[in-house]
Amino acid sequence: MSQRRPTMHDVARAAGVSPATVSRVVNNERYIREETRAAVERAIAELGFQRNEAARALRPGQTTDTIALIIEDVANPFWSAITDGAEQVARRHQHMLVVGSTRHSYDRERELLRDLVLRRRVDGVLVVPTAQPQHDLHAELSRWAPIVFIDRKPVGVAADAVLLDNRGGARGAVEHLIGQGNRRIAYVGGDPAVTTGARRLAGYKQALKQAGLPADPALIRLGLHTVDDARAAAAILLGSVDAIFADNNRMAVGVLQALHEHGSPVGLAAFDDVELAALLSRPVALVTYDATRLGAQAAELLFARINGAAGPPKRSVHRTTLVTRGGALSG
Amino acid sequence: MSQRRPTMHDVARAAGVSPATVSRVVNNERYIREETRAAVERAIAELGFQRNEAARALRPGQTTDTIALIIEDVANPFWSAITDGAEQVARRHQHMLVVGSTRHSYDRERELLRDLVLRRRVDGVLVVPTAQPQHDLHAELSRWAPIVFIDRKPVGVAADAVLLDNRGGARGAVEHLIGQGNRRIAYVGGDPAVTTGARRLAGYKQALKQAGLPADPALIRLGLHTVDDARAAAAILLGSVDAIFADNNRMAVGVLQALHEHGSPVGLAAFDDVELAALLSRPVALVTYDATRLGAQAAELLFARINGAAGPPKRSVHRTTLVTRGGALSG
DNA sequence: TTGAAAGCGCTAACAT
DNA sequence: ATGTTAGCGCTTTCAA
Secondary structure, three states, X not given: OOOOOOOHHHHHHHHOOOHHHHHHXXXXXXXXXXXXXXXXXXXXXXXXXXXXXXXXXXXXXXOOOEEEEEEOOOOOHHHHHHXXXXXXXXXXXXXXXXXXXXOOOHXXXXXXXXXXXXXXXXXXXXXXXXXXXXXXXXXXXXXXXXXXXXXXXXXXXXXXXXXXXXHHHHHHHHHHXXXXXXOOEEEEOOOOOOHHHHHHHHHHHHHHHHOOOOOXXXXXXXXXXXXXXXXXXXXXXXXXXXXXXXXXXXXXXXXXXXXXXXXXXXXXXXXXXXXXXXXXXXXXXXXXXXXHHHHHHHHHHHHHXXXXXXXXXXXXXEOOEEEEEXXXXXX | OOOOOOOHHHHHHHHOOOHHHHHHHHOOOXXXXXXXXXXXXXXXXXXXXXXXXXXXXXXXXXXXXXXXXXXXXXXXXXXXXXHHHHHHHXXXXXXXXXXXXXXXXXXXXXXXXXXXXXXXXXXXXXXXXXXXXXXXXXXXXXXXXXXXXXXXXXXXOOOEEEXXXXXXXXXXXXXXXXXXXXXXXXXXXXXXXXXXXXXXXXXXXXXXXXXXXXXXXXXXXXXXXXXXXXXXXHHHHHHHOOEEEEOOHHHHHHHHHXXXXXXXXXXXEEXXXXXXXXXXXOOEEEEEOOHHHHHHHHHHHHHHHHOOOOOOOOEEEEOOEEEEEXXXXXX
């Protein structure tokens, strides 16, 4: 597991040149005689030399060719799609992608960010909304490495962001429910301290207000994280509502389970797409968007900064599309 | 983005000690006077010193505190669950997790593995089945870093593996279909060159054989990757079969879509769990297991090796459970 | 076009 | 208990 690996020195000796020359060949620099290059390349092949990246990264001004992605939890399809998009772009830019999950822990987010940026010196970080905002930390870290926020507006930091129209999307979905004649519409969602959640909630309230409907606090259930949380919350609401708006895909699945278990006719609209929703006998209105593209675009912005792009923070707001899935006869 | 960061030297100067002492404090070694430690810690706090991990990793025998996970594609829930499990364990062992997707490319797998093990010198690698086996490469790399295979039996390499009972699981599912009176049962699946696929296919054939049913090659569709591939394949099969066995979750979703679109009564069984299957009006038999645990256990095995565990390769076979979801009236 | 030499930030003998 | 010193493997002036 730990035999000695050939170094540039070894290659240099084998090729009869200096280490500096080997470095030049490896880095594809100009001003190298063809024969020299050939000799070095032969030696590299013979010895099976592979440059030690840790050594390269050590020199000042050098990069680690690594970016990080901080999310709440990879298992959620929303975040795994983002991971997918980010990974593809990272790869195109010859960077590694390291993923870290916060699992809703504020401390974990701090710890991850500090470790990645300050100690491991990744070239940049993609952060998806987590717990509370931490302006001071983000501001401090963005002095060392560029940060791009996904689905969260940076506050107090001059950072790029790729956003969703959370408020508009939620409003549209709730308007849709209202348009279908629903009056008592519940909200089942996550942590309202997360910008994303707050804005979806705002969209919900806005739609109710525009329609002249009261926003009954008893119908708003927040702070839920898991599918089971949502299912339990929905089960309680069922008797007293016409429809439910679910904040995100986990909530949607939980609510769907509750509706199914109770054979309830209550309507549903939700943020995020849900696989197989199209096959359900019950129609569901979904606020959809391309999460993979969200992750990919965020990564592109990050690489632009890594490669020296200056200028004011960029905001790109992705629009959402309301679609109705399911409700067909077969299934 | 690139101001100078405080080094151990700076801390040493500020605390009036030598760099070696600072190193000792940072690494929590014994034989340090309390006052000295306090002084150093004060200086660290004042300067906001954070150790440069690239520099530490450079010394021989040192680790990068990073492990890698190679999968086909993070967006698939099976792999994202594995990623989730691996990440949690990596974190517990204070390691970073870098993820790489092969997207079915043999070359990409080679390139990723070589980059990670040979150049970036990760402490270990978790590999989930991809394209063809590459015994030579795995054998070469396992000299440098431990490798643990997930859901693929290592060939020609003394490596640990965490496996699923692919053949038994598939056989059980097909037996179930047969038990329900289905006779012409199709197979819709991925690349049979992947061990996983080959064994599931073997289980399918075994079940047919045991029941005295012929394995009609026309009913076996392989080499499919996406949901759409599977949907198209299923659409063609529908008219001529009683039931379909789907190789994995992507295939299952595609087949479900086809069945739904054509209002077909054809039965379905599949490997992997599928979210929301329980809410479908059609019953589906699923070969389920705990993918998160699979990833977590693989990571545990890896860390055991990283921490010096010797001994013969370990194999852990996780059993699968056949469950029937869906088929209720409501939905 | 190539080589010599210094040094990135850290750790580990070896001294003391 | 602490300091001195010598690298780890690479890149990069500077000189030739």
